[in-house]
Amino acid sequence: MLINGALLKLAKNLKKHIISVSLLSCFIGAVTVFQAFYLSKVINAIFERPDKIMYYFICFLFAVFLQMVLRYPANMLSISSEASIKLDIRNTLLDRIYGLGLAKLTDERSGKLCTLLLDRIEALAPYYSIYLPNLITVLFVSMGCIIYIGSINLNVCLTALIGILGMLITPAFTYKYLWGSGTEVWKEYDKFGSDFLDNIQGMKTLKNLKACKIRRQEMLRISKEIHKKTMNHMKITTIENFLFELSANIGSVLSVVYAVYLSASGHINAGSVVFVLFMIRNCFIPVYSLMLAWHVGYNGITASSEIENILKEEIPVWKENFDFADTNTLSTRRLSFSYNNHDVILNNIDLDLKPGKTYAFVGKSGEGKSTLVSLLAGLYPYTSGEIWFKNLPLTLDTVSRWRENISAVWQNPYVFNGTLKDNLLFAKPDATDTEINAAIKEANLEDILAKLPYGIDTELGENGSILSGGEKQRLAAARCFLKNTEILIFDEATSSLDEKNQGFIQESIELLKKGKTAIIIAHRLSTVKNADIIYMIDGGRIIASGTHEELYNNCQTYHNLVKSQEDGNEK
Incomplete structure (x- = not known):
């Protein structure tokens, strides 16, 4: 074998589980051997030592009894x-x-x-x-x-x-x-x-x-x-x-x-x-x-x-500790990223994102916008460069603490199988009922709550099967209100939503981002015109930044993107 x-x-x-089961199995095996030993003694005594028959027979019965008694704990120990x-x-x-x-x-x-x-x-x-x-x-x-x-x-x-x-x-x-x-x-x-x-x-x-x-x-x-x-x-x-x-x-x-x-x-x-x-x-x-x-x-x-x-498989290598400036900004220097050490997605990204400001990343599909915010959220180890926020660098040792600073409403937020309350508590497990109710109100979830048969304790089904896409987005916004972090990410948060849900989400975004560092990815440029700074990303690089007016007048790529949407060529 x-x-x-x-x-x-x-x-x-x-080891202790394997050794325990093995020792008990060996002991039961040994008891079985003793049964055979004394049974053979009984048979031999019939012809050679009749006076020993009773002694050997009692020993044999004791071995049989002991084996029967040990079977139950052996089975239970094996199962356990x-x-x-x-x-x-x-x-x-x-x-x-x-x-x-x-x-x-x-x-x-x-x-x-x-x-x-x-x-x-x-x-x-x-x-x-x-x-x-x-x-x-x-x-x-x-x-x-x-x-x-x-x-x-x-x-x-x-x-x-x-x-x-x-x-x-x-x-x-x-x-x-x-x-x-x-x-x-x-x-x-x-x-x-x-x-x-x-x-x-x-x-x-x-x-x-x-x-x-x-x-x-x-x-x-x-x-x-x-x-x-x-x-x-x-x-x-x-x-x-x-x-x-x-x-x-x-x-x-x-x-x-x-x-x-x-x-x-x-x-x-x-x-x-x-x-x-x-x-x-x-x-x-x-x-x-x-x-x-x-x-x-x-x-x-x-x-x-x-x-x-x-x-x-090797765990992805995160950035080791590095020297960084202790500022109040979310900053990157020479940030680069590639999947599996080939096909570079991002190259030399430098950012300084300040609290109280709203920043937007725009560009065509596949240019690296979502990858960039995923890196900022600490979801992927970056290939090279530096990322830090205030006095905390993003490294392997700090990634858990880093994620405590960030909330996000992703394009397709996931709803776990469980109740509405269960899904909210993922953001803050020790949240009080008062905090939960406040988050529901701020995220405009009250109308959804009213139609659920058991209110906040209603089972939502796999991936929130009883909720619409817009309602899932509002649930994700409620999680952000509960978590109440200093950095917010909105990745296509209003895309493909009906007018009602888009209005609710937009209200939540405006309320959420007050005093926070807000990062928005939006396919529809009309939703980011009011951002303090817009970064134009092309080919994994930031090719220009500024307000909507500045980019429209000075960046041909951005200008063409806006005109394309206005003309209805890209929706």
Whole structure:
């Protein structure tokens, strides 16, 4: 049998759980051996020492009783340990995914990450809670029996040992094939989960385009592929089981037959044959259990391939400490950013954004506006340059505190499954009812609250399914009122809204930004004409800045953008 070093390293914080289950399994195995030992003594005593029958029988019954009593705590300990193992590994992975940040979410499909955190870890846990304890039981209990049999006759011992070793080394010959087929099955499960999540989230679009049948056929194709690859995996498993059974039968049957032969030829007495018979049986019971545990555990090993890949990924490098000016501005110097060290998005951005002022970033789609505000919000590690606010530089050590200074209304704010109150409390977990009610009023949420069946305690559904896009924006604004930070970001906060919701959001923005550093990204330039300073971004660079009038008269790119919108060429 094989030990996976990477999985042992992953479980370094779980040693006490694995050791506890293993020790108890070994103890139960030892008790089973004592049962066999005293049962053989009872049988021999019938013919050789009748006066000892009762003593041996009581010892045998005690061993049976003790084994029965230990089964329950053993099962409970195994279940408890498995739950702890899954919890610890999930927390480790979640921390890793959080550390990898939005860049990881950009590269991976959400369904694949869900499969990773749910199905793969569910499959991985038995490796620790079932397979490893069984392996340790074999190494101590079964080998202990073999050694004891060796004290009676070395040749019988070696015959049984050959069978056990055959079972232990069989996986070495099938490992490569099982790994390949097992990982392929998991890849198909990842794809199935990802496509299924896409179908659920895009159900409206699929029905509108009458594309449900197309997606159903694709899901059926993936299901057939899973079935095909699973059956290929089972073929290898079947061959492996045959080798397991062959080794076990050769070892157990031949050792017993050989012991009988030695007894018939006068080399060992009949009592020893009875003892060997029971010992061989109890010697191979843990090995058979290990054989079953191996297939459960190996499913977890193949599931771990993607877990290992994520744990090996390097956390994005944040800027180290640097010298900065202690001012009251949100400032950047030579700020640059690229995804995966290529395709430069931003290049040498210098900003000084003062409190009480409103700043706007404008430019065509794909020029880096949203990326820039994401960097200022501390959502991505920047490639080079410097960012600071007052006396706080944005570095790996300060990013958590940095985010406490910033609130945002993003273009597509996310509403979590839960009540309206739950979603507001994300901004300030200790907010009082008075503060919550004030935020609701300031964000013009009162009309929404009035129509909800249970008011603030109404469940909003997945991603706020009972709210419109404009209502979600107003909820996001209410979070900003609750958080009450010194820096505010509005990323296309009024885009694609009806006139009513646009008016509400605009009112909230005006109220929110008083005395704050406000940053606005707007596709419609009419909404940023009154900003104190507008930055024109083109090709990842700031090519001009100033008021609307200054840019309109002095920056041809800005002038053309305004005229294009006024002429109706870009909406």
